[in-house]
Amino acid sequence: RGPAGRGMAGAAFERRVLRRAAEHHYLRVRLELPDGGARPNAAQFKQLVVTALRELHGEVGAALPVDVLTYEEKTLSAILRVISSGLVKLWSALTLLSFYQNRRCAFRVLQTSPFLLALSGNSRELVLD
Amino acid sequence: HAALSRRYVLCEVVSEDPRCRQCIEDRTLGLAVRDAIARVHGDYGLACCSISFTVKYLNAYTGTVLLRCRKDSYRLLCSALPFVRYLESRAQRYPCFLNTLHVGGTIRTCQKFLIQYNRTQLLRLLQNCTNEEERQCIQKSLLSCSLTEEQSQSGDEEEDDGTE
Numbered sequence: 307r308g309p310a311g312r313g314m315a316g317a318a319f320e321r322r323v324l325r326r327a328a329e330h331h332y333l334r335v336r337l338e339l340p341d342g343g344a345r346p347n348a349a350q351f352k353q354l355v356v357t358a359l360r361e362l363h364g365e366v367g368a369a370l371p372v373d374v375l376t377y378e379e380k381t382l383s384a385i386l387r388v389i390s391s392g393l394v395k396l397w398s399a400l401t402l403l404s405f406y407q408n409r410r411c412a413f414r415v416l417q418t419s420p421f422l423l424a425l426s427g428n429s430r431e432l433v434l435d
Numbered sequence: 436h437a438a439l440s441r442r443y444v445l446c447e448v449v450s451e452d453p454r455c456r457q458c459i460e461d462r463t464l465g466l467a468v469r470d471a472i473a474r475v476h477g478d479y480g481l482a483c484c485s486i487s488f489t490v491k492y493l494n495a496y497t498g499t500v501l502l503r504c505r506k507d508s509y510r511l512l513c514s515a516l517p518f519v520r521y522l523e524s525r526a527q528r529y530p531c532f533l534n535t536l537h538v539g540g541t542i543r544t545c546q547k548f549l550i551q552y553n554r555t556q557l558l559r560l561l562q563n564c565t566n567e568e569e570r571q572c573i574q575k576s577l578l579s580c581s582l583t584e585e586q587s588q589s590g591d592e593e594e595d596d597g598t599e
Contacts, residue, residue: 364477366514398479 328420331393332375334428335400336383338412346406348377351384355396358403358413363395370395375422383416385425393418441487442509444538445545446516448498450531456498458524461490464500471518476511483508484515491542497553500533501545509538 337351346354352374360368370392377384388396400413417425448459469488473481484504492501504512516535521528536552539545557577564570 360477362477362479364473364475364480366475366480367477 332422333386334417336414341409358399362399440506443545444502445536446533452529455529455531459495463524472515475515480511
């Protein structure tokens, strides 16, 4: 049984909920290139993200502080960090990006969280024996 | 009926080139503003602001422009106006900039502001006169302005804009 809060001397507890207190949001994304071809390196990947923002949200969107924290060229997956107020702009821009160097592409957002630590585990890919 | 709220943005076109005045028309200005919105705010901003966007009023002599947009997207519009750097007509570009004078919820409030603004501008023009001839000219046109009382309930004062 958890703490009751009543009936036990001095065991009052309070719950605090902080909304939108995090400064940054983190996204784990994967780029899909179904038609194959040369894979972008880290700089080209960042350029692609900024281009997506520029197409949908203009110069203001392209100036959004987005960082590529990690990038794996083999799997084309990355962890992006964006300022919390810009999450909707970034996610919508990634969703609507459809071409990379005239090849079809798609961004899949695998996880998102205001805490970087939360991206270390993914219960969707958990294998239970 | 507040669901279809609009905002009316009053601005003036300022240019060093006197030929710029000729190409102040609703199509060229509308295109220039929408192009600036597309550059600054992208496809999303352009689509947002284009809903019920029009050039409502133009005065080529004073360079006054009245734009209309939705209330939800007037901030996108206003933030893109400083990025209009030239007006293009007949394959010629005339550098200019837009000065935002007033943002109002109705055409009537913008009109009231414009009347007041024009009054102060005329007085300033009079003070900045360099020679007696210009002074006489402006004084004559100021004194020849007439007030016409409207028969309707609103009774707005009408005043002639001084032509340059």
